[in-house]
Amino acid sequence: MHLLYSRPPLAGPLKWWVDVNEAPAIPERRTVARRGVFDTFLHALLVIVSVTFVTAIVGIWLLFNGFFDSVQVQTCSTVFVAIIVQALPFLVLGTAISGAISAFVSPAMLSRVFPSRPVLAVPTAGALGMLLPGCECASVPVAKRLIATGVAPAAALTFMLAAPAINPVVLVATWIAFPGRPIVMVARLVASMLTAVITGWIWLRKGDDRVLSRLAATAGREHHASRWITFVEDMRTDLVQAGGYLVIGAGLASILNVVIPQSRLGFIAGIPVLSIVFLAALAVILAVCSEADAFIASSLTQFSLTARLAFMVVGPAIDLKLFAMQTGSFGGRFSTRFAPLTLAVAVLCASITGAFLL
Amino acid sequence: MKRRSEITITIGLGLAAGSLLRSGIYLRYVRPAMYPLLAATAVTLVAIGLASLLKKATPLPDGDDHQDAGPRDDDPHPEHRHRLNAGWLLVIPMLVALVPPPALGASSIGRIAALTLTSGSYTQPIRPGIPALTLSEFATRAIYGHSLADRDVILEGFSTPSPSGGWNLTRLVIVCCAADALAIQVHVDGAPNPGTSTWVHVTGRWQPASAGVPAIQAAQVTITQQPNDPYE
Numbered sequence A: 001m002h003l004l005y006s007r008p009p010l011a012g013p014l015k016w017w018v019d020v021n022e023a024p025a026i027p028e029r030r031t032v033a034r035r036g037v038f039d040t041f042l043h044a045l046l047v048i049v050s051v052t053f054v055t056a057i058v059g060i061w062l063l064f065n066g067f068f069d070s071v072q073v074q075t076c077s078t079v080f081v082a083i084i085v086q087a088l089p090f091l092v093l094g095t096a097i098s099g100a101i102s103a104f105v106s107p108a109m110l111s112r113v114f115p116s117r118p119v120l121a122v123p124t125a126g127a128l129g130m131l132l133p134g135c136e137c138a139s140v141p142v143a144k145r146l147i148a149t150g151v152a153p154a155a156a157l158t159f160m161l162a163a164p165a166i167n168p169v170v171l172v173a174t175w176i177a178f179p180g181r182p183i184v185m186v187a188r189l190v191a192s193m194l195t196a197v198i199t200g201w202i203w204l205r206k207g208d209d210r211v212l213s214r215l216a217a218t219a220g221r222e223h224h225a226s227r228w229i230t231f232v233e234d235m236r237t238d239l240v241q242a243g244g245y246l247v248i249g250a251g252l253a254s255i256l257n258v259v260i261p262q263s264r265l266g267f268i269a270g271i272p273v274l275s276i277v278f279l280a281a282l283a284v285i286l287a288v289c290s291e292a293d294a295f296i297a298s299s300l301t302q303f304s305l306t307a308r309l310a311f312m313v314v315g316p317a318i319d320l321k322l323f324a325m326q327t328g329s330f331g332g333r334f335s336t337r338f339a340p341l342t343l344a345v346a347v348l349c350a351s352i353t354g355a356f357l358l
Numbered sequence B: 001m002k003r004r005s006e007i008t009i010t011i012g013l014g015l016a017a018g019s020l021l022r023s024g025i026y027l028r029y030v031r032p033a034m035y036p037l038l039a040a041t042a043v044t045l046v047a048i049g050l051a052s053l054l055k056k057a058t059p060l061p062d063g064d065d066h067q068d069a070g071p072r073d074d075d076p077h078p079e080h081r082h083r084l085n086a087g088w089l090l091v092i093p094m095l096v097a098l099v100p101p102p103a104l105g106a107s108s109i110g111r112i113a114a115l116t117l118t119s120g121s122y123t124q125p126i127r128p129g130i131p132a133l134t135l136s137e138f139a140t141r142a143i144y145g146h147s148l149a150d151r152d153v154i155l156e157g158f159s160t161p162s163p164s165g166g167w168n169l170t171r172l173v174i175v176c177c178a179a180d181a182l183a184i185q186v187h188v189d190g191a192p193n194p195g196t197s198t199w200v201h202v203t204g205r206w207q208p209a210s211a212g213v214p215a216i217q218a219a220q221v222t223i224t225q226q227p228n229d230p231y232e
Helices: A012-017 A029-064 A071-104 A107-113 A118-131 A136-148 A153-166 A168-177 A182-206 A213-218 A227-259 A272-286 A293-299 A305-317 A320-330 A332-357 B003-022 B032-054 B086-098 B135-144
Strands: B152-161 B167-173 B182-189 B199-210 B213-223
Touching (some): A029 B003, A029 B086, A071 A136, A071 B032, A118 A153, A118 A182, A136 A153, A136 A320, A153 A168, A153 A182, A182 A305, A182 A332, A227 A320, A227 B003, A227 B032, A272 A293, A272 A305, A293 B182, A305 A332, A320 A332, B135 B152, B135 B167, B135 B182, B135 B199, B135 B213, B152 B182, B152 B213, B182 B199
Antiparallel strands (some): B167 B182, B199 B213
16 A cells, blocks of 8 residues: 555665654653743743844944834844745645644545555645645645655645645636736646646655654654644644745845835836746745735736746745745755745646646 | 753744733734734643643553554654754744844835735725725725725835835835735825834825825824834
8 A cells, every 4th residue: 555655664775853852751740841831931031031132233333333213124134024824824824734734634544635656646636735734834734744744755745836726716816816817826726737747746756755854853743642732733843834934035035125116127128938937936926825825926017927827836835934934843854845846836726827828 | 852942932933922922023024814813822832842741751661552653662652752853942032032123114125126016995975074094905906996086095114215206105025924915105295204114194185196006185294103014
């Protein structure tokens, strides 16, 4: 059975992130709980004091250098906070689902949902993507847990690409953003689905599951006293980790969002092939949430519908925020291979779909 | 990353989200419709943090009813999740939330693309009296119909200099968050510029577009405060 994907044992070089100094768990629960609360409190206090201190020094230095008066810095920090505030609920939703998969879903249950042959599991995963309403931040941790629970990596990755692109909320938003032209919504559905499934199949044939290295270090599920503890533990770990990479992605996106003026991009619109590549690149850079990108696309009126379709197909599949989160969940060796693959497939699928439908 | 660091960050993040909600500052970044989602998020984060705090996780030895997906026999440290982690970076947005940056305004207009208005909306006659219209409604009606003729209306927005001279009344429209803001502008005639990025109420009448931008002939311009929700 191909579904139960067996992972190679932990290799030596992975050991560097294993903290061998961690104290072994003490069986006596009451003491542990009390000490845990006290330790955490002390720890939190220490963190708050040191962070405040460092921030104060850096902040004062920047203040005297007129840093905060700069309009660009202000806009940049507004966009940065905005991306994170917007993404946070979906990140929590995604990690809650990933924690629930880890705690309550057995490989046997998933094998009833996904066909045992990965070639068929990939399109099934694509179709299941229609069920998870939310932005792309939700789908990365879910995909990670699906792999950890035994779904073929190619199928889980297809789910990760499909979920943010073709869920009902996104499709309705696209329908509203292009009034009188429902064909744009259809084209988006077709192109995004093709992108997800084709990328999954390519990964199945050519991809090396061993580069999902970071996952191998966390994937072994821990056995806790109750499933609820497993849920809380895994959700929290996924949340903090994915959140950290969301911060990196949001930071990069906010800087580029401010540096690159959307209002002065019209000069490229007339050049057919270049305009498609250009809007695809813009989608990677802007990292707007997939529920909003249709409205940005509809406002880029100088560009052809096919170029704007590429913007909407690429954005939910790969952007700076997603690249950072994939690096965090699956490791840099994975994301540096998977991101270019996704981008190429997405641009091609959007171009071909656009040529036929738009 | 240490378990207790994760707990600290989870609770901190929940509290930061809660404080942005309580003060209403979240409206500088996202739509008002996000309130219930964000509230649920804040509660969930704090709850997950507290639950982890009160219930110390003690991994059981292998061999219970869980079916494990990966080989683990060779791993002497079951709690091998304490690796270096980007999770600490979540402290940055928490700190920024302590000194929240302002909403997007006049300074970002040069960068932001204009909203494309669509013909399908606002087909009913406008309300009687002197109605307050959103800039989207005014501009849509101005472009696609004549339902504004001979009617006084009130518009709210901030002032930005117009490239063709004079000034525009401007509002930013967001769909999800401030990262996807688009601008909507109405040219104001008949009143001097109250000063760039000043929030005003403009009372006046529709007039034919000026250089492709919908226009209003102002009878009165009143300076006002930035509304709680600065976006449309």
